[in-house]
Amino acid sequence: MAEPISLETLSGSSRRHLNESAVKAVMAVAATVSLAISALIVFSLVREAWVFITEVEWSTVWGSSWAPRLGRYDLKTLVVGSLLVTIIAMAVSGPIGLGAAIYLSEYASVRVRKVLKPTLEILAGIPSVVLGFFALQWISPNVIQRLFDGTSQFNLAAAGLGVGILTIPLMSSIAEDALKAVPNSLREASAGLGARKVTTTIQVILPAAVSGLVAAFIVTVSRAIGETMVVFIAAGGGGNNAQFTLSPLDSGSTMTAAMAAQASGTDSVVGEALTFQSLFFVGLVLFVITLSLNIVADRFVRRVRTRY
Amino acid sequence: MSDHADDVTAEPADAPRAVFHVEDLRVYYGDFRAVTDVSMDVHDNEITAMIGPSGCGKSTVLRCFNRMNDLIPGARVEGRLDYHSIPLYDHKVDPVEVRRRIGMVFQKPNPFPKSIYDNVAYGPRVAGNKKGLDDLVEQSLRKAALWDEVKDRLKNSAMGLSGGQQQRLCIARAIAVSPDVLLMDEPCSALDPIATALIEELMVEIKEDYTIIIVTHNMQQAARVSDRTAFFTAEVDPNTEQRTGLLVEYAPTDAIFSNPQDERTENYVTGRFG
Numbered sequence: 001m002a003e004p005i006s007l008e009t010l011s012g013s014s015r016r017h018l019n020e021s022a023v024k025a026v027m028a029v030a031a032t033v034s035l036a037i038s039a040l041i042v043f044s045l046v047r048e049a050w051v052f053i054t055e056v057e058w059s060t061v062w063g064s065s066w067a068p069r070l071g072r073y074d075l076k077t078l079v080v081g082s083l084l085v086t087i088i089a090m091a092v093s094g095p096i097g098l099g100a101a102i103y104l105s106e107y108a109s110v111r112v113r114k115v116l117k118p119t120l121e122i123l124a125g126i127p128s129v130v131l132g133f134f135a136l137q138w139i140s141p142n143v144i145q146r147l148f149d150g151t152s153q154f155n156l157a158a159a160g161l162g163v164g165i166l167t168i169p170l171m172s173s174i175a176e177d178a179l180k181a182v183p184n185s186l187r188e189a190s191a192g193l194g195a196r197k198v199t200t201t202i203q204v205i206l207p208a209a210v211s212g213l214v215a216a217f218i219v220t221v222s223r224a225i226g227e228t229m230v231v232f233i234a235a236g237g238g239g240n241n242a243q244f245t246l247s248p249l250d251s252g253s254t255m256t257a258a259m260a261a262q263a264s265g266t267d268s269v270v271g272e273a274l275t276f277q278s279l280f281f282v283g284l285v286l287f288v289i290t291l292s293l294n295i296v297a298d299r300f301v302r303r304v305r306t307r308y
Numbered sequence: 309m310s311d312h313a314d315d316v317t318a319e320p321a322d323a324p325r326a327v328f329h330v331e332d333l334r335v336y337y338g339d340f341r342a343v344t345d346v347s348m349d350v351h352d353n354e355i356t357a358m359i360g361p362s363g364c365g366k367s368t369v370l371r372c373f374n375r376m377n378d379l380i381p382g383a384r385v386e387g388r389l390d391y392h393s394i395p396l397y398d399h400k401v402d403p404v405e406v407r408r409r410i411g412m413v414f415q416k417p418n419p420f421p422k423s424i425y426d427n428v429a430y431g432p433r434v435a436g437n438k439k440g441l442d443d444l445v446e447q448s449l450r451k452a453a454l455w456d457e458v459k460d461r462l463k464n465s466a467m468g469l470s471g472g473q474q475q476r477l478c479i480a481r482a483i484a485v486s487p488d489v490l491l492m493d494e495p496c497s498a499l500d501p502i503a504t505a506l507i508e509e510l511m512v513e514i515k516e517d518y519t520i521i522i523v524t525h526n527m528q529q530a531a532r533v534s535d536r537t538a539f540f541t542a543e544v545d546p547n548t549e550q551r552t553g554l555l556v557e558y559a560p561t562d563a564i565f566s567n568p569q570d571e572r573t574e575n576y577v578t579g580r581f582g
Contacts, residue, residue: 110381185418189478191379193431193485194408203430208421 045287050282056274056281066258067241068275077244078282082225083253084246085160085235089224092216097171101216104172105179106201123171132233135162140234148249154236157248162230171220178212179205201305215300222293225286228256255286327489327519328373331388335368338382343368343553346387348464348538350489355511357521357530357561360540360576365553366523367415369540370491372396374410375403375523400446408435411482415494417474419466419481424458427466427477431485444484453481453510456538479510483518490514492522496529508533527577530561537564539573 056073063205100120103115140158145151182205190200204211231254242253253261259279321519330351335343343365350356350373359364368377375396377383389396394413396406408431419427428445437444445462449455454476458469475495481491484523494512511520524530530537540560542551557564557573568574 183418185416186420188376188412188414189418189420189481190374190430190434192374192407192414193413193434193481194404195430195434196404199434203434204420212492299389 025220040145042287044279045284048277049284052274052277052281055277064244065241066253067261068278070241071274073274073278073281074244075132075282075285077242078253078255078258079285080244080246080258081156081231081235081242081252082286084156084248084252085163085227085231085254086221086224088157088160089163089167090217090221090247092161093167093171093220093224095287096164097168097216097220098175098213100172101175101179102201105176106133106197106205120169120172123165124173126166128166128227128229129233131162131166132230134165135159135230135234144249151249152236152251154234154251155249156231156235156245156252159231159233159235159254160248162234163224163227166227166230167220167224170223171216174216174219178209179218182208185254209258211303213301215297218293218297218300222290222297225254225293226256226290228254228260231257255282259283259286326350327352327392329388329390329393333369333372333385333387334388335365335372335377336384337380337455340550341552343540346555347363348555348558350519350521351536352519353456353515353517354535355515355522355533355542356541357534357537358521358523359525359527359530359537360553361542362525363551363553364540366538366540367493368553369555370493370521370523373489374407374412374490375401376407376412378403382407390392397515408485409487410489410491411485413475413482413486413490413492413495415442415477415497417471417478419469419474419477421465421467423463424466424469424477425462428480428484431481448480451479451483451510452476454480459547470503472506474508475499475503475507479507483514487498487518489519494523494525497525504529527565531565534561537561539564539568539576540571541572541576 043091058070060074061075063072064077065072066074066077072268104116108116135158138154139161140151140153140155143161144155144158145153151157186204186208187200190204191197235253235257236251242258243250245252259282262275262279322568326408328348328449330346330348330350333343333346334341339380348356358370360366371377372385372389373391373396377385385397391406391410394401403418411431420430422430425445428448429441432438432444446455446459449458454473457473458464458477466474469477475498479490479495499507509528511522514520522534536559537557540553541556542553544551557568557570559569563569564573565577568577572582
């Protein structure tokens, strides 16, 4: 016979209860610290940006060049520069990343996958500074200058191609996750109706995964906008004096590269009084753009999760 | 779409109604032998049931009939499997063409995340049939006893249907390509008794037009609907501890349930399996 059950036997040991709450407290602190750091970053960003917003002569924010040390703060130079680089980058990483994802998820045999996936991950591990020099020293002379005679070695197009290569692994890995999330039962259903693999992929798998694929695209856009080093090295805007341009074959600068340019060197805050604050202003604009993109992407990812 | 009228001429005179002729079929996954010793003839316009305990290879055999095992890497089929006297695993046979004639309904309802209409129209569209789709969709849904429930919301997503409705939609989708044979892999295992009764009724009705092979865990279901029953079991290799499925007995359903010839069949159908 088992001994009679009392309230004490069911209340458990008090030491274990104590352990449990201690562990919970430590985890809570870790979570709070990361939250607090994020809040502090946003706070410092907004504080300096606010100084710029309140003190700047707004006519200098709409002009023809970004040259903060000369008191020229044409924001559209940087936004358009970022846009050009991002569009070119996505023209590379969108199709190639999606194609690689479809191949890995739908076609590749186990053996091919075993080789291809780690290779893509190695590509993701290349430091962006290395890709920056690759863009400047190889892509620019061998691709851009060969195609468009008389182009400067420093140009936004080469930077865009570099960023595109850099973001292929990100695009392909998120897109592959989205495709893998489509249940196998749908592939079988389609095959069972006499559909070929191409038909199944285009008519069933891609539509079923569309929100995840859109999310992959947006996250990659967000990464491309945020990329700094490749543009800083290859686009040649210099940051001190980037002229407004709509042509990707010109030298130029992006939001991120302009910030890096200002922050580098010993004379980083020398010049016009608001040079330092202008960095935070650009940073805030960038933050708002990427945050909105990430929120939109998150919505799409959630739709994928609730689908099946 | 099914132009197997040509094939009939190729049939030997001694097997006038055999849709499938299976002889010593073996299925391997890599080095592992999943099923062995399967020999059976599947007859025209009949319901053939495959029963047996879990892991006895009945689904594996079912998936040989429309070459669905081709989708599984490392799967290999040996032995003879003739469809209207044509060796189904001949290297010249295109599995896509096979599957247009031999449809399949799966264990879990698996409608596409598309509209009800697009689900039914998918097969015909894939086969290049773009005309008269409205009629075809209606006919298929009527045959699957689903038309009255969905006729006012054909453009709605199929994901919004109940499990039983989804399974009937999957049957309508399979019927829409006018197959010769319908393979059903435990089509009622995810459904409640009322939905199950509906599907069973449906199967008996449509066997006038199709040959049906059904895998089921439910012996009563096999007894209720099928004309012939194949009993499978698994044997464990004492050295490797691998389970290999095999066909024990294949006979008219009445005989299997009332007068089984093999002791293993008798133990299973009387509930003394062990």
